[in-house]
Amino acid sequence: MQKINKTIMHVWISAISLGAFVFSWVVLAHTPKPTVLVMPEPQVIQASVPDQPGLEPIPSLNNYIKPGSSQVQTPKRSTTVVQPRLRTRGS
Amino acid sequence: MEFDEFTAMNTLIQSAAEGEPTRLQAGFEGVRQFFADSERRFSRFRQDSELSRLNRAAGSWFQASPELFEVVQEVLDLHRLTGGLFDPSILNALQRAGYDRSMDEIKALSAIPVVEPEKWVRPQFGKTQLAAKRSAICLPKGVQIDLGGIAKGWTAAKAAALLSYYSPACTVNAGGDMVCVGLPQGQSAWQISLEDPRDEQQVLAVLKISPGALATTSITRRRWMQGSQPRHHVIDPRRGQPVESNWLSISVYAPTATQAEAFAKALLMLSEAEILAFMKPFHQLRFLAVDSTGKLWGTPQSKEIIDVPEYIQ
Numbered sequence: 001m002q003k004i005n006k007t008i009m010h011v012w013i014s015a016i017s018l019g020a021f022v023f024s025w026v027v028l029a030h031t032p033k034p035t036v037l038v039m040p041e042p043q044v045i046q047a048s049v050p051d052q053p054g055l056e057p058i059p060s061l062n063n064y065i066k067p068g069s070s071q072v073q074t075p076k077r078s079t080t081v082v083q084p085r086l087r088t089r090g091s
Numbered sequence: 092m093e094f095d096e097f098t099a100m101n102t103l104i105q106s107a108a109e110g111e112p113t114r115l116q117a118g119f120e121g122v123r124q125f126f127a128d129s130e131r132r133f134s135r136f137r138q139d140s141e142l143s144r145l146n147r148a149a150g151s152w153f154q155a156s157p158e159l160f161e162v163v164q165e166v167l168d169l170h171r172l173t174g175g176l177f178d179p180s181i182l183n184a185l186q187r188a189g190y191d192r193s194m195d196e197i198k199a200l201s202a203i204p205v206v207e208p209e210k211w212v213r214p215q216f217g218k219t220q221l222a223a224k225r226s227a228i229c230l231p232k233g234v235q236i237d238l239g240g241i242a243k244g245w246t247a248a249k250a251a252a253l254l255s256y257y258s259p260a261c262t263v264n265a266g267g268d269m270v271c272v273g274l275p276q277g278q279s280a281w282q283i284s285l286e287d288p289r290d291e292q293q294v295l296a297v298l299k300i301s302p303g304a305l306a307t308t309s310i311t312r313r314r315w316m317q318g319s320q321p322r323h324h325v326i327d328p329r330r331g332q333p334v335e336s337n338w339l340s341i342s343v344y345a346p347t348a349t350q351a352e353a354f355a356k357a358l359l360m361l362s363e364a365e366i367l368a369f370m371k372p373f374h375q376l377r378f379l380a381v382d383s384t385g386k387l388w389g390t391p392q393s394k395e396i397i398d399v400p401e402y403i404q
Contacts, residue, residue, distance in 0.1 A: 054364060055390065057386060057388060058388060058393055060295045061297070084282040086107060086262060086269070086282070087286050087294075088264070088298070088305050088306075090288055091268060091306075
């Protein structure tokens with residue numbers, strides 16, 4: 001008796017599962033399809049890509065001193081640079 | 092402003108301070124004494140120095156003085172902070188490159204013998220252990236350290252602190268490692284000449300420095316020939332060879348002398364783009380790089396430490 005009940009249960013569960021699967025298939029096949037999202041084509045960037053950042057030039061006394069002299073170039077007068085006595089140099 | 096100059100730690104030491112001259116003499120004397128003590132402690136050329144004893148004890152625990160312990164602790168922190176670019180465990184490489192005696196002795200020699208090339212195995216300085224409670228250091232076996240520049244910077248900082256007992260505005264400069272305390276009367280900054288690494292008679296720029304530290308490292312000053320190879324004292328710890336640098340010198344302004352020294356050394360090993368990336372997290376630091384043509388390079392922040400030249404008629 002117990003064996004018969006077990007067999008009936010198996011058949012019942014299998015039938016229900018199969019029915020559910022077929023039903024779902026049919027339902028899904030008839031539902032409206034989702035809108036396909038169209039990804040835009042990657043655009044070619046026309047603007048020039050900036051170079052990798054680098055260090056900036058820093059104005060030195062050479063910007064003011066004539067080569068080979070200690071004279072300073074200023075618009076109207078020639079003068080000398082006051083150089084502090086304290087110095088930093090490579091160790 | 093009163094000045095004092097002397098030679099210690101194989102370099103020129105300059106002290107300057109404002110105040111009453113006779114009182115300052117005691118301060119200057121204290122600075123001289125402190126440098127003499129530091130030289131005895133940190134010299135790698137003296138077999139009896141504490142540093143030499145520490146190197147000989149590599150692989151086991153060494154009972155260090157508070158001074159040596161403090162320097163090694165700072166060095167270890169800076170080694171980690173610079174991603175290993177600052178590395179004092181290049182002593183063997185430095186000796187192989189010919190810097191195995193003082194610079195005065197090297198200059199007196201006509202030629203430094205060439206050493207057979209050897210595969211560079213980078214010492215593991217980062218694995219150094221410290222025991223703060225008992226002031227003990229354990230260098231990994233085989234690791235030999237040189238505290239040259241960093242010990243000068245540390246000594247300059249301590250000496251400047253000592254001098255500040257005698258003067259509200261003073262500075263100590265140990266061969267490029269400079270520490271400024273207070274400000275000269277009526278001034279908003281210390282004015283310091285940045286020497287041209289190609290010609291020590293020339294000045295590239297006048298820097299304006301707030302209280303803090305300025306260090307300059309150059310590959311043009313401590314140079315020698317080993318066979319036909321030109322050599323200098325800044326070793327790239329990644330290669331175990333003198334740095335092949337884009338720069339002749341790097342100057343760094345930082346809150347402390349050891350930071351300034353370590354970062355100046357580290358930046359010397361980097362290219363332009365690498366410097367920018369490397370310096371990004373370190374907002375407090377300012378740097379100036381001098382290229383082989385004597386041009387100065389930096390960031391917009393670097394201009395903050397450049398003084399507009401003063402002119403006299």
